[in-house]
Amino acid sequence: MNVLILNGPNLNLLGKREPDIYGHETLADIENAIRHRAFDKGVGTDFLQTNHEGVMLDRIHEARGRFDAIIINPAAWSHTSVALLDALKAFEGRVIEVHLSNVHTREAFRHHSYVSARAEAVIAGMGSFGYLAAIDFLAR
Numbered sequence: 001m002n003v004l005i006l007n008g009p010n011l012n013l014l015g016k017r018e019p020d021i022y023g024h025e026t027l028a029d030i031e032n033a034i035r036h037r038a039f040d041k042g043v044g045t046d047f048l049q050t051n052h053e054g055v056m057l058d059r060i061h062e063a064r065g066r067f068d069a070i071i072i073n074p075a076a077w078s079h080t081s082v083a084l085l086d087a088l089k090a091f092e093g094r095v096i097e098v099h100l101s102n103v104h105t106r107e108a109f110r111h112h113s114y115v116s117a118r119a120e121a122v123i124a125g126m127g128s129f130g131y132l133a134a135i136d137f138l139a140r
């Protein structure tokens with residue numbers, strides 16, 4: 001099984017950005033932990049973080065037929081992007097949505113995610129462990 005792990009805007013600043021909310025690990029730390037967990041489970045991985053919505057959409061289009069699943073933290077685009085929802089609808093594989101923080105205990109504008117309508121499962125509030133839980137779930 002091949003899984004594409006996508007991270008949206010500002011997540012390149014993990015470790016520096018609002019660490020009380022998002023933790024002290026960098027995105028590289030998190031991607032390494034995912035890589036190890038996936039290797040243990042016999043799952044192949046590829047990664048993209050981008051601050052550019054069109055780059056994210058293009059990567060999802062390219063994933064069609066090439067990946068069995070996408071794990072995505074859409075970050076702020078969760079709450080704004082119908083285009084991201086539509087791109088994920090065009091992808092035939094499984095989709096898991098991950099948020100580091102529990103978006104439901106935060107500002108009201110974070111309570112709705114367009115992406116959730118396409119996601120098989122939504123993980124929020126487990127910190128970086130959420131990505132590992134998503135790998136385990138897909139590999140079950």
Ligand code: DQA
Pocket residue numbers: 009010011073074075076077078098099100101102103110
């Ligand atoms: C986030 C939550 C979003 O509301 C926010 O815009 C992010 C990160 C999370 O992982 O908790 O950038 O997706």
